[in-house]
Amino acid sequence: MSELTVERVREAFGALASGDRRAMLEYWDEDVTFEIPGNHAHAGRHEGLDSFLGFLKTVGELSGGTYTAENVTIMVNAEDGYSVDVNTNRALRAGAPSDSTSPYDLLDVTALHFLRWRDGRIVEGRGVILGDGGSTSALWWSPINQDGSRRGI
Amino acid sequence: MSELTVERVREAFGALASGDRRAMLEYWDEDVTFEIPGNHAHAGRHEGLDSFLGFLKTVGELSGGTYTAENVTIMVNAEDGYSVDVNTNRALRAGAPSDSTSPYDLLDVTALHFLRWRDGRIVEGRGVILGDGGSTSALWWSPINQDGSRRGI
Amino acid sequence: MSELTVERVREAFGALASGDRRAMLEYWDEDVTFEIPGNHAHAGRHEGLDSFLGFLKTVGELSGGTYTAENVTIMVNAEDGYSVDVNTNRALRAGAPSDSTSPYDLLDVTALHFLRWRDGRIVEGRGVILGDGGSTSALWWSPINQDGSRRGI
Amino acid sequence: MSELTVERVREAFGALASGDRRAMLEYWDEDVTFEIPGNHAHAGRHEGLDSFLGFLKTVGELSGGTYTAENVTIMVNAEDGYSVDVNTNRALRAGAPSDSTSPYDLLDVTALHFLRWRDGRIVEGRGVILGDGGSTSALWWSPINQDGSRRGI
Numbered sequence: 332m333s334e335l336t337v338e339r340v341r342e343a344f345g346a347l348a349s350g351d352r353r354a355m356l357e358y359w360d361e362d363v364t365f366e367i368p369g370n371h372a373h374a375g376r377h378e379g380l381d382s383f384l385g386f387l388k389t390v391g392e393l394s395g396g397t398y399t400a401e402n403v404t405i406m407v408n409a410e411d412g413y414s415v416d417v418n419t420n421r422a423l424r425a426g427a428p429s430d431s432t433s434p435y436d437l438l439d440v441t442a443l444h445f446l447r448w449r450d451g452r453i454v455e456g457r458g459v460i461l462g463d464g465g466s467t468s469a470l471w472w473s474p475i476n477q478d479g480s481r482r483g484i
Numbered sequence: 485m486s487e488l489t490v491e492r493v494r495e496a497f498g499a500l501a502s503g504d505r506r507a508m509l510e511y512w513d514e515d516v517t518f519e520i521p522g523n524h525a526h527a528g529r530h531e532g533l534d535s536f537l538g539f540l541k542t543v544g545e546l547s548g549g550t551y552t553a554e555n556v557t558i559m560v561n562a563e564d565g566y567s568v569d570v571n572t573n574r575a576l577r578a579g580a581p582s583d584s585t586s587p588y589d590l591l592d593v594t595a596l597h598f599l600r601w602r603d604g605r606i607v608e609g610r611g612v613i614l615g616d617g618g619s620t621s622a623l624w625w626s627p628i629n630q631d632g633s634r635r636g637i
Numbered sequence: 638m639s640e641l642t643v644e645r646v647r648e649a650f651g652a653l654a655s656g657d658r659r660a661m662l663e664y665w666d667e668d669v670t671f672e673i674p675g676n677h678a679h680a681g682r683h684e685g686l687d688s689f690l691g692f693l694k695t696v697g698e699l700s701g702g703t704y705t706a707e708n709v710t711i712m713v714n715a716e717d718g719y720s721v722d723v724n725t726n727r728a729l730r731a732g733a734p735s736d737s738t739s740p741y742d743l744l745d746v747t748a749l750h751f752l753r754w755r756d757g758r759i760v761e762g763r764g765v766i767l768g769d770g771g772s773t774s775a776l777w778w779s780p781i782n783q784d785g786s787r788r789g790i
Numbered sequence: 791m792s793e794l795t796v797e798r799v800r801e802a803f804g805a806l807a808s809g810d811r812r813a814m815l816e817y818w819d820e821d822v823t824f825e826i827p828g829n830h831a832h833a834g835r836h837e838g839l840d841s842f843l844g845f846l847k848t849v850g851e852l853s854g855g856t857y858t859a860e861n862v863t864i865m866v867n868a869e870d871g872y873s874v875d876v877n878t879n880r881a882l883r884a885g886a887p888s889d890s891t892s893p894y895d896l897l898d899v900t901a902l903h904f905l906r907w908r909d910g911r912i913v914e915g916r917g918v919i920l921g922d923g924g925s926t927s928a929l930w931w932s933p934i935n936q937d938g939s940r941r942g943i
Contacts, residue, residue, distance in 0.1 A: 377634065463781060557719045613765070614765050785825055
């Protein structure tokens with residue numbers, strides 16, 4: 332079993348991004364639960380790796396592929412089996428004007444993942460958004476545009 | 485063309501509840517827009533009577549048919565072509581314990597419809613919730629249970 | 638006792654704006670309760686005319702006197718003793734850049750007052766904001782700027 | 791300069807709880823900023839240790855001294871100069887029925903502090919609440935009771 336290190340956390344997200352399911356399963360338990368914060372349509376605890384991957388696909392669609400994450404720091408407590416990685420996230424809603432700063436269009440938050448590891452794999456993840464990002468991201472996730480019309484996607 | 489009266493507002497909602505599309509169209513314009521307040525998955529401006537009826541069907545499903553509305557009062561301004569009807573609404577989420585008072589389970593709000601009429605028919609409706617009902621109903625509409633798990637429905 | 642008419646509702650708000658307490662008391666009961674929607678620091682049911690006037694003063698301070706209301710329509714039901722007046726409200730937070738469109742700075746909502754009258758006077762008022770205005774106005778009312786710093790006022 | 795360890799994080803909160811300012815200043819920079827999440831009256835970035843202590847005093851008052859925190863885990867990245875401590879927090883609003891489960895009365899969340907250290911002291915703290923705790927705690931922090939009346943405190 333691999334030791335829990337900063338490097339291993341980094342690798343876990345690298346595997347997730349690779350699209351290689353076999354690589355993912357070296358870091359992510361097949362039955363991992365992953366909680367998306369807030370109470371929008373995609374919030375709550377997704378059960379199982381496939382459900383979590385489905386969520387990530389949704390993010391890609393809603394943001395028209397603009398979602399980016401820049402890592403700030405990673406911490407681990409190997410003894411307790413926990414890690415936290417902090418990231419700056421940015422995403423523009425698909426179809427929004429590219430220079431929009433409206434929180435209905437632009438997600439621009441610092442967020443973190445709180446992960447619980449067991450036997451070298453992530454068994455539980457919880458996403459969290461800092462500051463007032465929970466409120467502003469509720470507008471981004473909403474099915475409505477700033478003018479009250481419902482979005483096409 | 486029928487005059488805009490308190491009685492006519494009452495009849496418009498009676499027609500809506502009847503399920504008789506022909507009766508509905510005497511009060512509701514086929515292209516009516518109807519705004520559901522907030523930013524949950526079903527919020528925003530529904531375009532057209534069919535879209536609005538689809539929303540009402542969703543409410544029925546999410547509440548397992550428990551949604552009730554008790555009218556408080558109705559006001560009209562026939563000259564301006566507007567009406568407001570105020571109602572007390574109650575609905576229990578499908579599957580929730582029948583005695584739950586958690587806002588994730590129980591919707592218990594006073595709300596109103598602000599309607600614009602033209603040529604004897606409703607062309608625009610906007611729903612509004614009084615007090616802090618917008619916050620508590622966000623929990624009811626959310627896809628998550630109080631424990632963070634995602635609802636079956 | 639004066640009859641409840643559209644004109645009388647208009648006069649009630651004129652009296653409120655006049656600053657003339659004696660004029661106010663012809664329309665507003667001394668024990669009137671007035672509910673401000675949402676759950677921000679100034680939300681909830683203000684008890685008594687003085688408490689309501691104190692709230693209005695707060696709005697003036699927070700907005701540096703920029704708060705404006707443009708009436709859309711007024712409705713009454715004299716028999717039931719209720720009125721509704723719908724208004725478009727705009728206010729810039731004191732100190733914010735005058736061209737800011739951030740919801741932390743700019744309040745730009747359609748809202749209404751639902752008033753209950755007794756013996757010719759308003760005994761209960763409830764403010765309500767349409768659309769997703771409850772969410773965006775929560776940011777305006779908040780004690781923080783968009784960058785997370787706490788406001789001077 | 792002391793090394794950043796799990797034990798040192800624990801000691802920093804111990805010093806904060808001690809009320810001994812001199813002990814605090816061994817762990818907390820006098821100019822520390824501390825961000826309280828959300829947009830309620832006490833949210834945002836408190837500037838300086840005194841402002842942060844003032845916030846903690848407010849929590850004590852609003853909760854009638856019932857606020858408790860149970861540590862789940864602590865993580866550090868000494869090289870980057872960051873720590874995270876995760877805690878389960880519980881607090882009953884002063885004056886609320888002791889068996890109330892309403893989110894207006896009872897705060898019951900898992901939250902964490904993301905701390906930045908420099909020269910052995912905390913220079914920046916950011917509080918974060920997991921799950922949908924940001925929404926439910928907005929009700930707890932609000933100045934209103936569940937029935938819409940304004941709280942005495």
